[in-house]
Amino acid sequence: MSEIFLRCKYIISGEKCNKIIKDGSILIEDNKIIAVGKYEKVKTLLSGHDQINRLQHVAIPSLVNSHTHLPETLLRGICDNQKLKNWLYDFIWPFEAKLSKTDAYFGALLGCLELIESGISGFIDQYFYASSIENAVEEAGIRALICPSVFDNTPESGDLDKTWKSVQKFLLSKRNSKNGLIKYGIGPHAPYTVPKEYLLNIIDFASRYSLPVHIHLSETLHEVKESLIKYDLSPIEYIHKIGLTDLKILGAHCVHTNEKDCKIMQTTDFTVLHNPQSNLKMASGIAPIHKYAKTGIKIALGTDGSASNNDLGILEEMNIAAVLQKYLANDPTVMNNAYTLSLGTISGMRTLGVDTVGLSEGSPADITILSLENSHSWPQNNPLSNIIYSSSSSDTSDLIVNGKFVYLNKKHQTLDKHKILDKCSSISQSILSEMGK
Ligand SMILES: [Zn+2]
Secondary structure (H helix, E strand, O other), rough: EEEEHHHEEEEEOOOOOEEEEEEEEEEEOOOOEHHHHHHHHHHHHHHOOOOEEEEEEEEEEEEEEHHHHHHHHHHOOOOOOOOHHHHHHHHHHHHHHHHOHHHHHHEEEEEEEEHHOOOOOEEEEEEEEEHHHHHHHHHHEEEEEEEEEEEOOOOOOOHHHHHHHHHHHHOOOOOOOHHHHHEEEEOOOOOOOOOHHHHHHHHHHHHHHHOOOOEEOOOOOHHHHHHHHHHOOOOOOOHHHHHHHHHHOOEEEOOOOOHHHHHHHHHOOEEEEEOOHHHHHHHOOOOOOOHHHHOOOEEEEEEOOOOOOOOOOHHHHHHHHHHHHHHHHHOOOOHHHHHHHHHOOOOHHHHHHOOOOOOOOOOOEEEEEEEEOOOOOOOOOOOOHHHHHHHOOOEEEEEOOOOOOEEEEEEEOOHHHHHHHHHHHHHHHHHHOOOOO
16 A cells, blocks of 8 residues: 655645645545645554655645647647638648657657646647557556547548547547546547538447547637538537537637527536637637636636647646636636636546545545745745746646656656657657748
8 A cells, every 4th residue: 555644834625625724734545635634633643654744835636737639749839920720721730740640649748747747637638649648648647538539630540531430449449548547538629620420420429438528619709600600500509409418528618609508508518628828829719717607617727739828837827717707807806716726626637537525535646736935935925826826837846646646856757858858859840840940
């Protein structure tokens, strides 16, 4: 049995991330938290556990990135200031057309390095080369919900029919993941890129195997207008009409929605994956999540891929999500700190399909530890405020996933950082030179 006894200056506990324990401890046995409380009380339960002291640190439920395309790390910085069409046609798709399975594996490893260094224990992905991502995630020892893309524009198989067949084959072979940390879903890219007949096939397949569906929805006004012209329905009304919302839906973006959309999101098993920074950078708009939250619509936070954000950090995303909603609502009282933290942590973990009540007894031991020693976290008048508004991903000192340290005192425990960085630089440079960029 593996055991960890952790002592921290602060612990953010409770299902709503609203309990602050000063001079607290967490006791972990195997992959579960078995006690959380004041140090003096928890230490009475000790029986030979090694004590790990983080006395100028705060422990929070681990962060989760609920929408990304992990191997896009290789495309980081290749195109920042273009309209969506040029961005896709002149940069992203030509680059992705040259990606091999091995390139995608190294891109995913780079993504795992960054997630770990940012205190993120799991992510929800939609990309091609799913087996490359899976191999990288297994090496990293973190969690993932891998949703292979169903899309005609993938270098893996070239056309939609071949892609759909290979996605089914992959998913049928993966119904039991090796370490239990990886789960699977299906990732139809969007209603405007995947024809109805394939969406109907996906409904049939996903309901047979109880798989969640990870799909981009209502990201831009243009997309919504096109859908209204074509079907006289918004993208969300359209997927509801054809029956996709009978399944568990992980809907990325949901920026431009109407009242009927909100009713659908509220009354079905639907989670909005909110990516505020990517939506701002692509000038798509701001999803009104404070309104969604009021009606009980589930929300989790993501970054989108590294080509449109350009990092994978969730702490930064929480800050932007909070200030944007205040601006949108014209009301600084919306998005209190504990709620904002829960969106980037407990909500994400539940969206991944993991049952948790945060840093409380009985939860899986997924814990992010942030240093409070940097000047931007000083003085420590209010640890919750410091986490949301003045910390950064690089404050992460340790990350525990399912009871194991994957990052200990800023040292990777599972991955060879320098080898991965070197390899990814050379892959990226060689594709760019082939493209003449
Ligand atoms: Zn996306």
